[in-house]
Amino acid sequence: MPTEDASREPRDSARESGPSDEKLGGFDVERVRRDFPALHQAVNGQRLIYLDSASTAQKPRAVIDALLGYYERDCANIHRGVHTLSQRATAAYEAVREKVAAFLGARSPTEIVFTRGTTEAINFLAHTLGKLHLREGDEVLITGLEHHSNLVPWQLVCKERGARLRVIPLDAHGQPRLEALSSEELLGPRTRIVAMSHAGNALGTLLPVAEIAARAKAVGALVVIDGAQAVPHVPVDVESLGCDFYCFSGHKLFGPTGVGVLWGRKEHLAALPPWQGGGDMILSVAFAHTEFQEPPHRFEAGTPPIAEVIGLGAAIDYVESLGRSAIARYEEQLFAHGREALSRVPGLRFFGGGSRVPVLSFAVAAIHPHDVGTVLDQQGIAVRTGHHCAEPLMRHLGVPGTVRASLSFYNTTDELDALADGLLAVVRMFG
């Protein structure tokens, strides 16, 4: 994972050995890029440079083929039919549950619940944990860098239950100020739930989640981690993080949209009431009473996103085939190259610091991010501009928004040099 510590960044040696990306950590990026059909297109007459993977990642051929395979051969509902297609679909769907459990270091596949995405997972938790644990005067603690999806659901449930939403403040680099946990009595006997990102979406900040989780557990709070931005970049082991719930989205992990994962400790999932009612989550139904399934099926009402779950399985296989540590090493060097390339743009100011996933979040002089984004798009360069669904963080930074280039292992150093050139053109135009 990239850090601010320049002495550890091998960027000089990487540069001296030439711009050849094959040499970056022995990672054959050109071969990898061939697996992603969408990368090979022209946009506005220029070759596409996709630097918005934190919004959604591009999909490898293996994922697209898995979706096609389900629809062309195994298309049937799951857990319902005795016929062969339904059995095939059920087996493929449930196999992904085992795959995800192994991917997260979970003890059992029964700890894996499929959702529509991270947002739905957090809303599910806010609703059910809120009902179960939040009383008047209780507190939910989040951090100042949360995506709206890990803020608004808690705000809603706090209001409903008469609980108080508290926030760990940030320092100038956008890192949470842990000393405030005790100095401002943010964490204490009233704290029922601590919900935080593993990595922030706007600046890529990696949070010290294990440390915060340990302190939260010490006061008896439940710990929820939003892993949407971390899972594509860093190996995750939920047991060693010490959390109670962890969630992520398939589409940021090179999988399809419309599917996400919620991991929860068996004992916590078992205690949660049903959320949505419907088919597939019941044991028996009568007008007077319904017996519910055990987790995880209790929480998967209705026909789930079957194709998408199967596609997510293919995405995990793909990521594992590249190797998560090889990905992390390559991305670290890519990030270092990007920092250096962009530092030749006059007036460019980076936001964020410390340990990060490969996200370059910046402003160019006083030029509005939207203007930067439009001019880059005309050069085929896709970046995200704006508040990144993290308005409280933008207010903390004192900017209306930032330009965010979020990197993935299919990006190259050449593309980051082109981004720097594109930004120089922006400066010429508005500077």
Next chain:
Amino acid sequence: MSAPLSVLYQEFLLSHSTKPVGRGPLPTATHAATVRNPLCGDQVTVRLRMADEPEASIVELRTEGEGCAVSLASASLVVTSCEGRTKEFATQLAASVLRACDAKQPLSDAELFDARALLGVREFPSRRRCATLPWEALLSALSASSAPKTTSQS
């Protein structure tokens, strides 16, 4: 620079964005409205002082708020186009600008005066609201009751 880009960021528009006219507060405002673009978080406040009937003209017009080059220029054009004009003129012009910036609508021959410079957004659907936000705020302010009132629309 690509052709659509040079139309969007034409010199006239850039000159309005770098030296916007009529930015600042208006303590004597009789009408005001704030409109926010949830997509980018930018917001524009339009404040105006209306003369008493029967003329119903906009004596003073000021805008405030953060924004990109397009929205700053657009706010400036609201001021230069509508200050000193009647409520009826401003309402009609604002409605014409909103329609003209929408690429899904055919371009009519409604007179837009200097606000013509905003039509570059027709090639950039994701930037349409940057151009329309100040005009939406103007319309909202004009339709507000005479007490200075702030409304928020998303």
